[in-house]
Amino acid sequence: MSDHAALVELIEPEVKALGFDLVRVKLFGSGEDRTLQVMAERPDTRQLVIEDCAAISRRLSDVLDEADPIEEAYRLEVSSPGIDRPLTRLHDFADWAGHEVRITVDEAVEGRKTLKGILGGLDGEAILLSDAKTGDVRIAFENINGAKLVLTDALIRATMPLSTTGADEIETEE
CATH class of the missing domain: 2.30.30.180 (Ribosome maturation factor RimP, C-terminal domain)
Structure with missing residues (x-):
């Protein structure tokens, strides 16, 4: 199930349940260097602090481990969109x-x-x-x-x- 829409459907409700907005989900790389990047932000500040990233990462790790949507091994990366952010919505x-x-x-x-x-x-x-x-x-x-x-x-x-x-x-x- 590693198609993009299915990943977003799995991830977005979990991010929202923690009070954040999902900005982007991107799966890139190959082999041992595969990364699932999740960008999120607080709706009121458009920022994310390290504790927010950790909370999202813990929540998503549990959900992703259970659903196992990506066949290959990958690294989960949770981050803020940053200053020069992507515009996705x-x-x-x-x-x-x-x-x-x-x-x-x-x-x-x-x-x-x-x-x-x-x-x-x-x-x-x-x-x-x-x-x-x-x-x-x-x-x-x-x-x-x-x-x-x-x-x-x-x-x-x-x-x-x-x-x-x-x-x-x-x-x-x-």
Whole structure:
């Protein structure tokens, strides 16, 4: 059952039961280097701390061990989507409007399969983008192969941690 939709159906309810939103499930690699990557976030902060990752990992490990959906051996990796996060859900494109994004598509848009520009939000199920080379374009959500925010100063400011407690308490060994 290692098809993507089945993995999401297995994982998403467990992540939600812990109070998190599922951002992405991705199975990649081969042989002994196979990884099941699960990205999640807190709905209120869009962040995940290490304790959150540990809680999700423990919960998913039990469920995945019982269901055994992946035939080969794999490593489970639970993480936050990070600053230059992937945009995987339709509402992500509205939420991150105004930020720079790189989008790859299955079928060319304006003769291009990779577009980069400022995200303009949504028009129904179409993503609006001010592409640096082709101008304003509409991209059907189902045509998107991958989308990721581009790391910029504006994005860093928009994603500053809510708490920096302990950030200046780094201990080093001499």
